[in-house]
Structure formats: structure tokens, C-alpha cells
Amino acid sequence: MREEIISTKNEAMAQIMDADSSAELEELRISYLGRSGKLTSLIKRLKEIPGEERKEVGILINDSKSAIESLLAEQKNKLGEVAREWFDPTIPGIKPKRGHLHLITKAIGEISETFKQIGFVRVRYPEAEWDWFAFEGLNMPKAHPARDEWETFFVDTSAHPTYGQIVLTPHTSSGQIREMKRVKTPPIRMINIAKCYRRQIDASHVPMFHQFEGLVIDKGISVAHLKGTLDYFARNFFGKERKTRLRPFHFQFTEPSFEVDVTCGICLGKGCKVCKEGWLELGGAGMVHPTVLKNGGIDPKVYSGFAFGWGVERTYMMKSGLSIPDIRLLYSSDLGFLKQF
Amino acid sequence: MDIKIPDTWLRDFLKTKATSSEVAKYLSLSGPSVEKIEKSVYFIEVTTNRVDIASVVGVAREAAAILPQFGVKARLQPVKLPLLKFSNKVGYLEAEVNHNLCPRFSAVLIKNVQIGQSPDWMKDRLAAVGVRPINNVVDISNYVMHELGQPVHTFDYDKIRGAKMILMESRKGERLTTLDGKTHTLSGGDIVIEDGEGRLIDLAGIMGGGNSAVDEGTKNVLLFVQTYNPVNIRQTSMSLAQRTEAATLFEKGLDPELVTDGIGRGIELFVKLTGGKAEKEILDIYPNPYKAKKVTTDIDFIASRLGTGVEKEKISQILRSLGFETAWRGKILEVLVPSFRAGDIEIPEDVVEEIARLYGYHNLPSELMPGDLPEPLKDAPFGFEEKVKNILKGYGGVEVYTFSLVALEEAPTGLKLKNPLGKESEYLRTSLMPSLLTAARQNAGEKEPFHLFEMANVYLPKKGDLPDEKMTLGGIVGELNVKSEIFSEDAAHYLPNRHIYLKVKGKILGEFGELSQGYLYYEFDAEALREAYREIESFKPIPKYPAQIEDLTFSFPSRTKIGEVIDYVFSSNKSVAKMELGDIYNENYTFRLWYQHPDKTLTDIEVEKVRNQLTKGLKNKFGAIVKS
Numbered sequence: 001m002r003e004e005i006i007s008t009k010n011e012a013m014a015q016i017m018d019a020d021s022s023a024e025l026e027e028l029r030i031s032y033l034g035r036s037g038k039l040t041s042l043i044k045r046l047k048e049i050p051g052e053e054r055k056e057v058g059i060l061i062n063d064s065k066s067a068i069e070s071l072l073a074e075q076k077n078k079l080g081e082v083a084r085e086w087f088d089p090t091i092p093g094i095k096p097k098r099g100h101l102h103l104i105t106k107a108i109g110e111i112s113e114t115f116k117q118i119g120f121v122r123v124r125y126p127e128a129e130w131d132w133f134a135f136e137g138l139n140m141p142k143a144h145p146a147r148d149e150w151e152t153f154f155v156d157t158s159a160h161p162t163y164g165q166i167v168l169t170p171h172t173s174s175g176q177i178r179e180m181k182r183v184k185t186p187p188i189r190m191i192n193i194a195k196c197y198r199r200q201i202d203a204s205h206v207p208m209f210h211q212f213e214g215l216v217i218d219k220g221i222s223v224a225h226l227k228g229t230l231d232y233f234a235r236n237f238f239g240k241e242r243k244t245r246l247r248p249f250h251f252q253f254t255e256p257s258f259e260v261d262v263t264c265g266i267c268l269g270k271g272c273k274v275c276k277e278g279w280l281e282l283g284g285a286g287m288v289h290p291t292v293l294k295n296g297g298i299d300p301k302v303y304s305g306f307a308f309g310w311g312v313e314r315t316y317m318m319k320s321g322l323s324i325p326d327i328r329l330l331y332s333s334d335l336g337f338l339k340q341f
Numbered sequence: 342m343d344i345k346i347p348d349t350w351l352r353d354f355l356k357t358k359a360t361s362s363e364v365a366k367y368l369s370l371s372g373p374s375v376e377k378i379e380k381s382v383y384f385i386e387v388t389t390n391r392v393d394i395a396s397v398v399g400v401a402r403e404a405a406a407i408l409p410q411f412g413v414k415a416r417l418q419p420v421k422l423p424l425l426k427f428s429n430k431v432g433y434l435e436a437e438v439n440h441n442l443c444p445r446f447s448a449v450l451i452k453n454v455q456i457g458q459s460p461d462w463m464k465d466r467l468a469a470v471g472v473r474p475i476n477n478v479v480d481i482s483n484y485v486m487h488e489l490g491q492p493v494h495t496f497d498y499d500k501i502r503g504a505k506m507i508l509m510e511s512r513k514g515e516r517l518t519t520l521d522g523k524t525h526t527l528s529g530g531d532i533v534i535e536d537g538e539g540r541l542i543d544l545a546g547i548m549g550g551g552n553s554a555v556d557e558g559t560k561n562v563l564l565f566v567q568t569y570n571p572v573n574i575r576q577t578s579m580s581l582a583q584r585t586e587a588a589t590l591f592e593k594g595l596d597p598e599l600v601t602d603g604i605g606r607g608i609e610l611f612v613k614l615t616g617g618k619a620e621k622e623i624l625d626i627y628p629n630p631y632k633a634k635k636v637t638t639d640i641d642f643i644a645s646r647l648g649t650g651v652e653k654e655k656i657s658q659i660l661r662s663l664g665f666e667t668a669w670r671g672k673i674l675e676v677l678v679p680s681f682r683a684g685d686i687e688i689p690e691d692v693v694e695e696i697a698r699l700y701g702y703h704n705l706p707s708e709l710m711p712g713d714l715p716e717p718l719k720d721a722p723f724g725f726e727e728k729v730k731n732i733l734k735g736y737g738g739v740e741v742y743t744f745s746l747v748a749l750e751e752a753p754t755g756l757k758l759k760n761p762l763g764k765e766s767e768y769l770r771t772s773l774m775p776s777l778l779t780a781a782r783q784n785a786g787e788k789e790p791f792h793l794f795e796m797a798n799v800y801l802p803k804k805g806d807l808p809d810e811k812m813t814l815g816g817i818v819g820e821l822n823v824k825s826e827i828f829s830e831d832a833a834h835y836l837p838n839r840h841i842y843l844k845v846k847g848k849i850l851g852e853f854g855e856l857s858q859g860y861l862y863y864e865f866d867a868e869a870l871r872e873a874y875r876e877i878e879s880f881k882p883i884p885k886y887p888a889q890i891e892d893l894t895f896s897f898p899s900r901t902k903i904g905e906v907i908d909y910v911f912s913s914n915k916s917v918a919k920m921e922l923g924d925i926y927n928e929n930y931t932f933r934l935w936y937q938h939p940d941k942t943l944t945d946i947e948v949e950k951v952r953n954q955l956t957k958g959l960k961n962k963f964g965a966i967v968k969s
Contacts, residue, residue, distance in 0.1 A: 099734030099792075102742050109727065119714035122723055128756070128769065128800055128808050143575050145592050146389045154759040155769070158805070166807060168758075168769075187715050195745065195798070199762055207762055208744050218712045223697060224648025227707035246702035247369055248694070250388030256694030258702070259374065277366070287646065290690060304646065333741045333780030335787055 107316035130163030172213035180296025217305030254286020283310030396490030503537015773815030
């Protein structure tokens with residue numbers, strides 16, 4: 001049988017080499033490797049061969065089969081365009097239906113993942129909250145002019161005797177005292193991401209948006225740790241060449257308070273049309289005010305901490321370099337927009 | 342608040358060779374933020390705690406401290422004042438003052454004022470800061486306010502009847518017409534001034550009264566410079582919606598010592614520009630002059646907050662450059678606060694901020710905190726929510742974020758806002774349905790079927806408490822030609838019979854159905870869904886023996902519930918491992934059935950037995966007829 005196999009193989013190889021159209025090659029494939037092809041029928045006869053020998057012959061047949069198959073493929077590729085079987089790779093395919101997660105969901109995912117790496121715990125606190133958590137507990141008494149910075153929505157219900165009116169949280173900082181009361185004994189490393197509301201609407205403001213708030217409280221927490229955390233975030237979220245800087249600012253609930261900038265992703269700090277002399281404003285930060293620690297039930301003589309709270313939408317725009325001209329687009333339900341991401 | 346400072350005006354008080362862009366850069370890094378420079382005018386953001394820098398002199402003083410830290414020479418040129426004589430009693434004005442409302446009250450009579458145009462240099466500077474020049478008297482007030490940060494008012498002296506003033510709290514219901522012609526009904530607690538005939542002539546700190554205003558015929562002016570209680574001023578300014586520049590300064594608590602500069606500079610300009618002659622004695626009622634406040638801290642505290650040590654000499658040098666006095670006792674540092682920072686510097690942390698910003702935040706180290714990590718949040722919902730979103734995305738769903746503020750008819754039981762932006766966003770939503778319907782309608786032109794979904798809180802009112810914030814999953818499927826039949830309870834907004842609740846252990850997880858507008862809609866309580874969800878089912882061994890698979894077609898009488906048929910098949914026969922509904926055609930339902938036994942391969946005879954049992958059961962229970 002061995003001779004038969006070898007001669008069948010040689011015969012096939014010779015014929016394949018001579019073939020000059022794809023139809024001819026297909027015929028040859030059928031006549032050797034098809035259901036009742038010459039080589040196939042030899043395979044069927046294998047069981048007639050006794051024990052030890054069967055294995056060797058089997059290997060020989062398989063090798064011959066592979067040799068024929070690869071020569072067929074090789075010969076097909078050698079054929080000129082006209083002799084080839086017609087195939088149009090440019091015709092549009094049938095696309096499977098694809099779903100889309102919203103940009104804000106992606107942003108929240110990436111932000112929480114980045115902070116998770118350095119031990120931050122994600123939480124969520126009320127979006128309709130007592131005035132006390134949003135303002136008074138954060139060192140902003142009722143008539144304080146600092147409140148003007150937050151255009152706050154008030155809910156039309158009766159006030160709580162201790163906690164005051166219900167407001168729609170204008171910032172995620174209202175979660176700070178909630179977190180202190182939840183954890184009780186530091187360490188605290190919180191990342192609070194939630195919806196926020198402010199009475200404003202234009203191309204760069206929407207009445208509902210998202211913020212993420214970081215809060216770290218432990219013994220010996222310093223401005224250096226805040227800088228370290230912000231730099232870590234900038235490197236891992238924006239890109240490893242990006243840096244942050246602090247500038248003085250003021251919030252009632254932090255002391256000192258800062259404005260945080262990140263180097264512009266386009267000019268990397270050299271200064272260009274997009275940025276302000278190489279820097280983009282990220283948002284506020286600061287060392288937690290001792291009064292706020294006290295209000296959260298934490299002894300400011302033992303512990304210190306820092307906090308920062310920034311807009312999710314704004315931060316993500318600065319990462320991706322998406323130039324969305326109007327932030328209101330993010331909240332549109334137009335599929336033409338949503339399917340781009 | 343944002344202020345504008347012309348560069349030339351600043352350089353009257355700041356002696357430096359630094360360029361304007363250097364000044365802007367260094368101020369921003371260590372002091373107030375300079376947003377931009379336009380036509381040689383700095384646009385500066387002043388935070389609420391630093392009203393002391395809301396002026397030309399204030400910025401100059403700050404810059405004179407900051408620039409040298411960056412190696413740039415700079416010096417403050419103090420305000421030059423004429424010789425002033427203060428007295429708490431004068432002949433030309435009798436004053437009764439409530440000291441709680443007005444810690445310092447000063448006034449001086451300037452006679453024979455010639456009202457006219459201001460010189461060009463003054464007009465140009467006022468125009469550069471956004472103030473329209475009017476006449477020399479008004480312009481001087483505005484000029485002094487912008488230069489020093491101290492509001493200044495002028496009365497027509499001859500209109501103050503009886504040459505007398507009583508500064509007191511208003512009574513509820515009193516009426517006063519300010520010089521802009523608006524008449525206000527006061528709610529009480531406003532600071533007002535009454536003259537000798539009991540007329541209200543000034544809404545103090547906010548705006549002067551019309552009946553005492555300077556006009557073209559004015560000859561004698563009373564120059565008026567005070568410090569007011571910030572709480573009263575804010576209250577009045579907010580409730581009457583009179584947000585004048587003076588009010589935004591007074592409400593932040595001004596330095597009473599600044600009154601000296603204000604009145605001095607006012608007199609100087611009046612004499613120079615109006616030809617008027619000032620009385621020798623200035624009325625000055627100032628019963629409690631500023632005594633320097635002391636804040637104590639120590640070098641270890643400062644180092645622990647900064648994350649690095651700073652030398653004592655450096656600390657002292659920085660603080661002194663900002664106008665503080667310092668004294669060391671070993672590690673302890675005593676700091677005396679200048680009057681212009683008294684409202685802002687209270688605690689050691691405030692002193693740390695002063696040191697840190699001048700030392701330079703860029704000079705501080707940057708390092709991650711050591712220490713233990715907090716415990717993870719028990720039972721955190723975030724992973725589950727992400728999973729649900731990814732599943733829906735896998736089904737071709739497109740996620741939307743819609744506003745949670747809706748109109749009354751979209752949330753008839755929802756919480757109402759006191760100060761909404763408009764009728765269409767006056768209520769907090771209690772369901773995602775109205776928002777998703779709007780979203781679907783926005784895509785009405787879409788040719789292909791689509792599926793939108795959102796996961797967001799709805800806000801369910803609770804009496805005397807915060808609303809229940811329920812994380813809700815909603816979805817809407819548009820223009821799908823689905824012939825699904827849905828059973829169970831009817832509900833509002835849904836077509837009859839085409840609505841179901843999904844329950845687990847009697848608790849409603851969500852609902853699903855066809856809306857009257859033709860969309861399919863679903864809404865789930867994400868928390869309930871999460872509770873019902875099991876991360877990993879227990880392992881089921883993969884069957885060792887193959888299943889026999891066949892299709893069976895039945896016809897059922899109309900109004901048969903197919904869900905019940907499927908339940909019956911599984912409960913009545915253990916050998917049916919799986920059952921799927923295939924085609925539905927004219928009341929004929931084709932099912933694919935998998936017959937399988939855990940321990941053996943079922944024979945044809947055994948399968949036939951199961952099939953017969955099944956068809957018989959379906960016939961008896963549902964009246965089903967086998968079609969094939």
C-alpha cells in the first residue's frame with residue numbers, strides 16, 4: 001500500500017502544478033481529497049492493515065494529505081487575478097448590533113479604577129441632602145457669602161430641626177462628614193462619585209453633573225501627601241508625562257485651600273492656544289479644616305487630612321481631548337451622538 | 342469676586358521692575374489668581390476670605406510680599422495721607438451710632454465743592470475698571486473704593502436736616518427710596534440712618550437715600566466712611582437683591598483701620614479736584630480700636646502639615662513680609678495678626694497656609710501617604726451596576742444620562758424645588774419612564790430599531806426625612822416589531838394585558854411591558870435586582886450521556902398562557918432537560934425539547950414514553966393538540 005500512497009501523492013502533486021485555474025484546482029481537490037477521492041479511499045482501507053504497520057502507514061497518508069493540501073493552497077495563491085475565484089473584500093459586512101456605554105460611565109469607571117490602585121474605597125452618599133452636610137457642617141453658616149459660589153437648589157419641604165433644609169447637593173463634599181461618621185476611626189481613603197446639581201445652564205454648565213471627591217484622613221497627613229496623590233492621579237489617568245501644581249485658593253472647609261492645575265496635554269506645559277500658559281484648571285483641593293473634622297467626630301489634634309472634588313465631565317474632557325463644544329450634548333439622547341463612543 | 346486692576350495704577354503703590362506678566366504669574370502661584378491681562382489690566386479672582394486684596398493697594402501689598410520670594414525686587418509704596426485730626430465730637434454733625442452695627446463711623450464736612458468733570462487720568466482709570474465716570478464727587482467715591490477697597494459715600498450736607506444722624510436697625514415695614522429711584526420696604530434688621538427730622542436718608546452700606554443724594558446744585562458734601570457689621574449688610578443686600586459693589590465689600594467684613602486711609606484719601610482728592618475745603622476735625626466714632634490678635638503655633642505642627650521642615654528664620658521672614666509680627670519661644674511661634682487680616686487668620690492652620698504659599702507649593706515634596714489601607718465597603722453595589730450595564734451593552738443597548746429634574750406631570754408625586762430653573766425642571770423624578778420616553782421620541786427618525794437604557798437614582802418622598810434614593814434601571818426599546826405576549830397585571834401607561842411585574846420571593850424587582858406610545862419599556866429596582874443576584878451558581882456536573890433532541894408542534898386554544906405550559910412540562914417530567922420555544926405560526930407553537938437522563942443514554946422507546954406522557958398531559962391540562 002505504501003507505493004500506492006506515494007504514487008497517488010506524486011500524481012496529485014504533478015497535476016496540481018500544471019493546473020492554471022481555480023476551477024481546475026477545485027476539481028483536483030475533489031478527486032484526491034473529496035469524499036470518494038483517491039487518497040480518501042486509501043484512508044478507508046487503513047483498517048485492513050495489521051497492527052504495528054497500520055500506524056506507520058497512517059502517518060504516511062496524513063503527511064501526503066498535508067502535502068497535497070498545502071500545494072493546493074500555494075498554487076491557488078500563484079494564480080493570476082483573472083484565473084482566481086472572485087471575491088470582493090470591500091463589500092460592507094453584516095455588522096453585529098453594538099451597544100454603547102455613556103462617556104460618563106466610562107469616565108467614572110476609569111477614575112474609580114485609578115484611585116482603587118492606591119487603596120481608595122468608592123462610596124456614594126445622598127444627592128438630596130440636609131443643608132448641614134452640604135454647608136453648615138462644612139464650616140459655612142447660613143448667611144456666609146462663600147455660599148454664593150454654589151448656586152444651590154432647595155427642596156420645598158419643611159426643614160429638619162437640626163440639619164436644616166433639604167438641598168440638592170451642589171458638590172460631593174457633602175459626603176465628607178457622612179464618610180467620617182461611617183468609618184469613625186481613620187484611616188479614611190474615600191472616593192465619592194455622585195450627581196450634583198447647580199442652578200446654572202450654558203455651554204459649559206448644566207444643572208446636573210457629576211463630581212468625584214477624594215478624602216484622606218490619617219495621622220500625619222500633609223500637603224506633600226496631597227501632592228503625591230494628585231501627581232499619581234495625573235500620571236495614571238492623564239498620561240505619565242503629565243504633572244500637577246497647586247495654587248492658593250479658599251474654601252471654608254479646607255485650610256490651606258488650593259486650586260489644582262494639570263499640565264496641558266497638547267503642549268505639555270510650554271503654553272499653547274488651548275491652555276493658560278501650559279496649565280489647565282482641574283478643580284479645588286485642600287487640607288481638611290479642623291472644624292470639619294470635629295463635625296465628623298474626628299479629633300483634629302490626632303488626625304489630619306486632605307480632600308479634593310472635581311467635575312467628572314470636565315476632567316474626562318481634559319483627558320480625552322474630546323472637543324465637545326457644548327457640555328449639554330453629554331446629556332442629549334441623540335443616538336447620532338451616543339453611538340460615537 | 343472678580344476685580345480689575347490697571348497696571349499703571351498698581352505701580353503707584355508697587356515699586357518693581359517686574360513685567361506685568363511676571364507679576365501675574367507670581368501672584369497666581371502664591372496669592373490671588375490672575376485670570377488674564379487685557380489692555381494692561383489684570384483680571385483677578387479674589388476669594389471671599391481675602392477682601393483685603395480686593396483693591397489696588399491690597400494687590401500691591403500682596404505682590405510686594407510675593408515677588409521677592411521668586412527673586413524679583415519689589416517694594417510697597419504706602420498710601421500718602423495729609424495730616425488728619427480725628428475727634429469723636431464735631432460741631433457740624435451730631436451722630437448717634439449703634440456700635441454693634443457700625444464699629445467705626447467717620448465723616449467730614451467739605452464746603453464749597455465745585456461739581457464738574459473729573460480729570461482724564463481719573464476717568465481713564467475708572468473706565469478701565471468698568472466704572473462709568475459721572476462727575477468729580479461720584480468719581481472720587483468710586484476711585485477711593487477701587488484704590489483702597491473701602492467704600493466711601495457722600496451726602497449733600499444741606500439735605501441732612503438738623504445736622505444730625507442716627508445710625509440704627511430698621512423696623513419692619515419701613516420704606517426707603519435709594520438714589521437709583523427704587524423704593525424698598527424693609528424687613529427689619531437693616532442698617533439705616535435717620536436725620537434730625539426722622540427721615541431715613543441712607544440704606545447704610547448698600548446705597549444712599551434719594552433724599553440726601555448729591556446733585557448738580559450741591560455745595561457742601563459730607564464725606565462718609567464707615568465699617569459695618571457684615572452679617573446685617575449681607576442680609577439686606579440679599580433680601581432686597583441690591584448687590585452693589587459696596588455691599589459685596591462690606592459683607593465680607595472690612596478692616597476698621599482702613600477707614601483712616603479712606604477718609605484721608607477722600608479729603609485729599611476733594612480738595613484737589615473740587616476746590617472744596619475740608620473741616621479741620623474729622624468726626625471719628627471708633628470705641629474699640631483694633632488690638633492685634635495673637636495666634637500660637639509651633640515648628641513641629643508647621644512641618645507636619647507641610648510634609649517638610651522650614652527654618653525658623655524663613656518662617657519669620659515670610660510672615661513679616663505679609664505684615665505679621667512674629668516671636669519665637671523655643672519651638673513655639675507667636676504670631677500677631679495685622680488688622681487687615683484679622684477676619685481671615687484665626688487658627689494655626691491659617692498661619693500654615695501663609696507660610697506654605699509664600700514658601701512655594703512647588704517647593705514642597707510630593708509623596709504618597711504611608712499607613713494602613715481602609716477596609717473595603719461592605720456590600721458595595723458598584724461592580725454589580727457595571728455588570729448590568731455591560732450586559733445591556735452586549736444586547737446592543739445604548740446608555741443615556743438624562744436630567745433627574747422633570748415637569749410636574751412627569752412626577753406628580755415627586756418632590757418640588759423651591760427655586761427651579763423653570764417649569765420643565767421643577768420636580769425630582771420618581772421614575773425614569775418620562776425621561777426615557779422623551780429620549781425615545783428624540784430619536785423618532787431612526788430607521789433601525791434601538792434600545793436605550795439608563796441607571797440612575799429616582800427620588801421618592803418620605804415624610805420628615807430625606808427622600809429615598811432608589812437606584813433604578815430603566816430601558817426603552819423603540820420601533821421593534823416584536824410579537825411577544827405579555828401577561829399579568831395591567832398598569833398605568835401600559836397597554837392592557839401587556840405588562841408584567843417580575844418578582845422574587847414576593848418582592849417586586851421590576852416591571853416590563855408595552856407602552857401606549859408603542860415602545861417596550863422596562864424598569865428595575867437595581868438594589869432589589871442585586872439582592873436577588875447570585876455571583877456564582879453552585880456547580881452542576883456536565884451530563885455524561887447525550888440528550889435526544891426533537892421538535893414538537895402543538896396547537897393551543899386561544900388565550901392559553903405559554904409560560905404556564907412550559908412550567909408544566911418541567912414540573913411534570915424529570916427527563917426534559919431543556920425546552921425552547923421556536924416558531925409561532927397561526928396558534929401553532931413549535932418547541933425544541935432535550936430529553937436527557939443523568940445516568941444513561943435514553944433509548945428510543947424510553948423517549949417515546951416520555952413524549953406520550955407529555956402530550957397526554959398537555960392535552961388534558963391545556964387542550965393542546967400535537968401537530969407533528
